[in-house]
Amino acid sequence: MFVLRDRELDQRIVDCGAGPASFACEAARRGTHVVACDPLYQWEASQIRERIAATSVNILEQTRQNHHEFVWDVIRSVEELGAIRMAAMSAFLDDYDAGRESGRYVNAGLPALPFADRSFDLALSSHFLFLYTTQLGDTFHRQAIAEMCRVATEVRIFPLLALGGQASPLVDLITDDLGRAGFHASIEPVPYEFQRGGN
Numbered sequence: 001m002f003v004l005r006d007r008e009l010d011q012r013i014v015d016c017g018a019g020p021a022s023f024a025c026e027a028a029r030r031g032t033h034v035v036a037c038d039p040l041y042q043w044e045a046s047q048i049r050e051r052i053a054a055t056s057v058n059i060l061e062q063t064r065q066n067h068h069e070f071v072w073d074v075i076r077s078v079e080e081l082g083a084i085r086m087a088a089m090s091a092f093l094d095d096y097d098a099g100r101e102s103g104r105y106v107n108a109g110l111p112a113l114p115f116a117d118r119s120f121d122l123a124l125s126s127h128f129l130f131l132y133t134t135q136l137g138d139t140f141h142r143q144a145i146a147e148m149c150r151v152a153t154e155v156r157i158f159p160l161l162a163l164g165g166q167a168s169p170l171v172d173l174i175t176d177d178l179g180r181a182g183f184h185a186s187i188e189p190v191p192y193e194f195q196r197g198g199n
Contacts, residue, residue, distance in 0.1 A: 001126060001158045001159075001190055001192040002124055002126070002156045002158060002190070003188070003190050003191070008121075008122055009027060009030065009032045010031075010032070011032075011033075011120075011121035011122050012033045012034075012119070012120045012121045012122070013027065013032060013033065013034045013035070013120060013121065013122045013123075013124060014034075014035045014036075014037065014113075014115065014119070014120040014122075014123045014124070014151060014152060015034065015035070015036040015037070015124050015125070015126075016037055016038075016109075016110055016113070016123055016124065016125040016128070016144075016148060017037075017038055017109065017110060017125050017126075017128035017129070018036035018037060018038045018105075019038055019040060019128075020040065020048055020052060020088075020089045020092045020093070021036075021088055021089070021092060021126075022087075022088040022089070022091040022092050022095075023036070023124075024036035024092075024095070024099060024104055024105065025091055025092060025094070025095035025099060025104075026091070028095075028099070028104055034104065035103065035104060035105075035106055035115075035120070036099075036104060036105050036106070037105075037106040037107075037108040037109065037113060038105075038107075038108075038109060039107060039108070039109040041100060041105045041106060041107040041108075042107040045093055045096045045097055048093065048096070049093055052089055056082070056085070056086070060078055060081070060082045063078050063081065064078045066164075068196075069164070069165045069195060069196055070194055070195060070196060071193050071194055071195075071196055074194075075194060110125075110128075110129075110140075110143075110144035110147055110148070111140060111143035111144040111146075111147045112147065113147055113148075113150075113151050115151045116151070117150055117151065118150075118151065118152070118153060119151050119152070120151055120152040120153070121152060121153050121154065122152055122153070122154050122155075122156065123148040123149075123151060123152035123154070123155045123156070124155075124156050124157075124158075125144075125148065125155075125156075125157050125158075126157075126158045126159075127158070127159070129141060129144060129145065129157050130157065130159065130160050130161065130162060130168040130170060130171060131159065131161065131162060131163055131168075132162075132163065133162040133163075133168040133169065133170050134162065134163070135163075138170055138173060138174075141170050141174060142174060142177060145157070145174055145178070146181075149178070149181075149183060158190070158198070159195055159197075159198030159199075160187065160198070161195060161197060161198045165195060165196055165197055165198070167197075171187070175187075
């Protein structure tokens with residue numbers, strides 16, 4: 001979804017709003033300098049495991065009800081999606097204690113990150129910004145993306161859709177803001193599409 005090649009994976013990466021995903025542990029395993037940040041990381045592994053168990057059935061049921069919003073080619077069913085997500089979350093949980101100890105998992109959240117200016121080459125955020133357009137609003141998005149631009153040389157956000165699969169009206173608004181602030185912003189197609197139109 002971020003078209004990360006070897007050159008990007010050899011850079012310093014921060015994953016913002018990372019949640020219980022396996023990107024940080026998989027990237028670290030290959031030698032990438034990666035930091036994942038999320039308020040979720042205030043909790044112990046056992047508490048996160050309980051939260052995952054309590055919410056996973058409901059999340060999959062919501063996906064089942066909105067089946068038409070997704071492209072079912074690589075992932076062929078809701079059950080397969082559930083298995084893939086649980087495997088990723090298990091990898092995260094296996095890595096969590098050691099990763100938190102080493103500073104790979106940081107209890108922090110947008111729009112205020114505890115990192116110096118340009119601490120990273122690349123800041124990523126997946127399935128958070130723009131997805132919750134209505135819930136988080138334009139002020140939060142402006143502040144969050146400005147903060148990502150402060151701590152990293154390049155920022156990549158995926159997808160650019162709001163919940164329900166609609167294009168987020170904040171994309172154009174924030175792209176204009178970034179241009180006025182002297183940043184170059186572009187929308188790049190990627191070879192990944194699970195949420196329909198989210199590529």
